[in-house]
Amino acid sequence: MKNLAKYIVTRLLLTIPMVFILLSIVFIVLRVMPGDPVSSLLGGHAPEHVIEQKREALGLNRPLAVQYVNYLWQICRLDFGESMVFKQRVSKAILEKLPATVELTLCGMLITLFLGVFLGAYAADKRRTARDYGIRLYGIVVYCIPVYWMGLMLQLIFGIWLDILPIAGRTGPRVFASTFEKTGFYILDTILIRDFSALLDILQHLILPSVTLGLVLSGIFVRLTRTNMLDVLRADYIVAAEARGIRHRVIVYKHALKNAFIPILTMMGLQFALLMAGAVLTETTFSWPGMGRLLLERIYLRDYPTIQGIIIVIALFVALVSLVVDIIYAIIDPRVRY
Amino acid sequence: MEIEHLSVHFPINIGTVRAVDDVNWELRQGEVMGLVGESGCGKSTLGFSILRLLRPPGKIVQGRILYKGRDIVRMPEREILELRGKRIAMIFQDPLTSLNPLFRIDQHFIETLLAHEKGLTRKDAYRRAEEMLESLGISPEKLTEYPHQLSGGMRQRIMIGLGLILGPDLLIADEPTTALDVIVEAQFLDLLADLQKRYHLTIILITHNLGNVAQLADRITVMYGGSIAEVGEAGDIFENPLHPYTQGLLASIPNIKLDQPKLKTMPGSPPDLVDPPQGCVFHPRCPHAMEVCRVKKPGLVKRNGRLISCWLYG
Structure with missing residues (x-):
């Protein structure tokens, strides 16, 4: 346990250089990109001296190196600064949107894991049958479908044709914004105040976006789980368990799946970054008021500080998830010692 | 236990491997049967x-x-589950990989016990495991x-404990000492x-190690190319092997007492079981091969209180 604590601290310390490298890249790319916050603020037809004035006010007229060092120093003090386009603290803008994204990505991940792992294990067990081929086909197809197209199709089918699920936003019009003052995590908030009709409304809104996200990524996990399961099912201890008269279902879903789950878990940590990328697209498709959509909006506006702030938060989120994955890893596999 | 006309085939890309070909075999209660062959x-x-x-x-195609x-061949799945572990236990070649690495030893025991004995509490199961x-x-x-x-030695003993915890009467030990070093191997055979x-x-000791068999077995079955070559009392077979394959097998054991300049080996290699030789499977390597061996x-x-499959003995 002491080693685990040490490991966690080391990992957390390692995220610091990671964030700085990432931040430097984003900083440079943003400034190389055409356009800047001033032109999005004032439009293309503002007089030269007004533009100059604004650039000076935002500090954009200073040498790039100075801007860079100033920004890093600011981040070191844990200050994300102020938006260059709106009168708004960056931290406030992010905190408002963060819970929506966390809710969406965690639900998406759960769906991905559940679908992917279960279908993959089932396919491995029923190897070379029609069901196995069907599941493998499913894996390839969903893997190839772009997230936004999947989103549009689900909106069309369940929102328009069948008309059973809402297609946009986090809540319906009848739920008051004041419901969500405690944490900003809508599911948590409605449970805290025991407003179950609001909870139902929120879950309905959550279904399509999280299923979209979950389906697309489940393809990789179906294939990964299937391959790992096939390996594990060949292992000696599986035959040995069979020889002791343990039921087949127990062997497949307890003995084999637990072993196959280890590489799946690793993959999950790695895929989480992809999930965040998918979230940006999903949020846009479903008008989901999260960080992904905020990021997209602010990229259009070239709002440098907000973009950089969001990137930091996403990076930290990904790092956190992969740390949690490593800890679960150590819990599942007794051979792993940190 | 009796086995009648058992054939096991493995259909693969290039044909069918006849791994076991029309085997008749009989096992007596309480004996240790050595099952040897390359x-x-x-x-x-x-x-x-x-x-x-x-x-x-792999599939049992007849018998x-x-x-x-x-x-057993036609037994419904539910009954075979009952049989496995409870009546017939099996231990395997590699004790290092025969235990699930993610489960503790007690979990293996408790799971096995609870799978077969309804109404047993976890506590009682744990105690049974401790006693074992x-x-x-x-x-x-x-x-x-x-x-x-x-x-490794400890794990193989655990495997045997897992095999015996339900009180079976038949134990199939598939090369149980191959992965162990010599000293641990000797201790294990004593155990x-x-x-x-x-x-x-009743034990079926499957091995290619004739030393193991000599130490433990009451009777010996020699297999070659998917068929039984010879079955007999262990002492008889070691003293007076009748089948040419058994003779060759015994001659190829290094003997520290004889001052052999060179180890005797058998010419040729094991038969291709996809396309086995016509007649007796051993005839291409047999020093006494006759005309009839090639066709039938x-x-x-x-013969002399043992079973043998060779034209030399009619």
Whole structure:
């Protein structure tokens, strides 16, 4: 346990250089990109001296190196600064949107894991049958479908044709914004105040976006789980368990799946970054008021500080998830010692 | 237990491997039967067939395996589950990989016990496991450890404990000492002999190690190319092997007492079981091959109190 604590601290310390490298890249790319916050603020037809004035006010007229060092120093003090386009603290803008994204990505991940792992294990067990081929086909197809197209199709089918699920936003019009003052995590908030009709409304809104996200990524996990399961099912201890008269279902879903789950878990940590990328697209498709959509909006506006702030938060989120994955890893596999 | 006309085939890309070909075999209550032969002769496949544990594409294509009068080959899945572990136990070649690395030793025992004995509490199951470990000379504290924390010899003893916890009467040991070093191997064989007496076990000891067999077996079955070559009392077979293959096998054991300048080996290589030789499978390597050996497969005949399949003996 002491080693685990040490490991966690080391990992957390390692995220610091990671964030700085990432931040430097984003900083440079943003400034190389055409356009800047001033032109999005004032439009293309503002007089030269007004533009100059604004650039000076935002500090954009200073040498790039100075801007860079100033920004890093600011981040070191844990200050994300102020938006260059709106009168708004960056931290406030992010905190408002963060819970929506966390809710969406965690639900998406759960769906991905559940679908992917279960279908993959089932396919491995029923190897070379029609069901196995069907599941493998499913894996390839969903893997190839772009997230936004999947989103549009689900909106069309369940929102328009069948008309059973809402297609946009986090809540319906009848739920008051004041419901969500405690944490900003809508599911948590409605449970805290025991407003179950609001909870139902929120879950309905959550279904399509999280299923979209979950389906697309489940393809990789179906294939990964299937391959790992096939390996594990060949292992000696599986035959040995069979020889002791343990039921087949127990062997497949307890003995084999637990072993196959280890590489799946690793993959999950790695895929989480992809999930965040998918979230940006999903949020846009479903008008989901999260960080992904905020990021997209602010990229259009070239709002440098907000973009950089969001990137930091996403990076930290990904790092956190992969740390949690490593800890679960150590819990599942007794051979792993940190 | 009796086996009648058992054939096991593995259909593969280039044809069908006839791993076990029309085998008739009989096992007596309480004996240790050594099942020997070189790699790929079908001895392990025969062992796996008895518990219907053949991996696909392996399949029993004909024959019967009668255990206490009931045919295992045609037994419904539910009954075979009952049989496995409870009546017939099996231990495997590699104790290092035969235990699930993610489960503690006690979890293996408890799961096995609960799967077969309804109404048993976890606590009682745990106690039974403790007793079993003690009788195997392992400290019961090892129950809370994971397989990777134990040595190879310890793990093989645990495997045997897992096999015996439900009180089976038949133990199939598939090359149980191959992965162990010589000293641990000797200890393990002693333990096996001891357990056999204590639990009145019938044991099938599958091995290519004739030394193991000499030490433990009452009778010996020699297999070659998916068929049985010779069955007889262990002493008889070692003293006076009748089948040319058995003679060759015994001659190739290095003997420290004889001052052999060169180890005797058998010419040729094991038969291709996809396309086995016509007639007797051994004839291409047999020093006494006759005309009839090339065309007709010999049946098992009784000679001097043993069974032999060779045209030399009619």
